[in-house]
Amino acid sequence: DTAVSQTPKYLVTQMGNDKSIKCEQNLGHDTMYWYKQDSKKFLKIMFSYNNKELIINETVPNRFSPKSPDKAHLNLHINSLELGDSAVYFCASYRASDGYTFGSGTRLTVV
Amino acid sequence: AQSVTQPDIHITVSEGASLELRCNYSYGATPYLFWYVQSPGQGLQLLLKYFSGDTLVQGIKGFEAEFKRSQSSFNLRKPSVHWSDAAEYFCAVGLNAGGTSYGKLTFGQGTILTVHP
Numbered sequence: 760d761t762a763v764s765q766t767p768k769y770l771v772t773q774m775g776n777d778k779s780i781k782c783e784q785n786l787g788h789d790t791m792y793w794y795k796q797d798s799k800k801f802l803k804i805m806f807s808y809n810n811k812e813l814i815i816n817e818t819v820p821n822r823f824s825p826k827s828p829d830k831a832h833l834n835l836h837i838n839s840l841e842l843g844d845s846a847v848y849f850c851a852s853y854r855a856s857d858g859y860t861f862g863s864g865t866r867l868t869v870v
Numbered sequence: 871a872q873s874v875t876q877p878d879i880h881i882t883v884s885e886g887a888s889l890e891l892r893c894n895y896s897y898g899a900t901p902y903l904f905w906y907v908q909s910p911g912q913g914l915q916l917l918l919k920y921f922s923g924d925t926l927v928q929g930i931k932g933f934e935a936e937f938k939r940s941q942s943s944f945n946l947r948k949p950s951v952h953w954s955d956a957a958e959y960f961c962a963v964g965l966n967a968g969g970t971s972y973g974k975l976t977f978g979q980g981t982i983l984t985v986h987p
Binding site: 794801849851860863864 | 919975
């Protein structure tokens with residue numbers, strides 16, 4: 760039973776399209792995140808939500824819009840996709856006693 | 871702002887040899903420290919974490935790490951490397967912002983480990 764699951768695992772799309780990535784955690788954690796891993800494998804936080812409220816927004820273009828319908832879900836919608844958006848996007852959840860748990864990633868390729 | 875440095879981009883060891891991966895952090899207080907491993911095409915798996923207490927922490931797969939406050943370091947070690955340990959390793963600093971649970975993780979650049987038979 761996967762703790763943090765992301766869908767889809769792979770996403771190939773054309774420039775200008777709008778796409779969404781979904782994330783669900785069954786750990787009962789209050790806090791969820793989106794991280795971006797670029798082509799050089801550098802991981803950087805994008806957003807953090809705590810109990811459905813946006814806590815951290817790290818200067819991400821407003822084409823990226825996270826949505827948390829409940830504390831177990833954090834989705835990422837991306838408008839007008841650009842070539843530079845190609846990366847692996849990781850969802851994560853957190854509780855102090857468990858630390859951070861990451862999903863397996865969504866590899867987004869914009870062509 | 872906090873930062874994490876992994877000085878070694880790529881390390882090559884022979885199977886059975888000992889391993890030490892370096893991690894230095896910059897932060898004004900004692901942070902939460904983590905080591906993650908990422909195999910090619912895979913997600914991030916937590917190896918171990920340090921929150922407080924004993925500065926030598928044991929993790930999964932035979933890994934351990936030692937928190938040294940005076941050196942701002944959290945180096946990862948393994949006494950005998952196996953071929954399956956070949957992967958990329960990330961050190962990370964997490965902050966418990968204001969006592970809440972939503973501090974973000976700041977990652978180092980990663981160290982790629984190659985294991986020769």
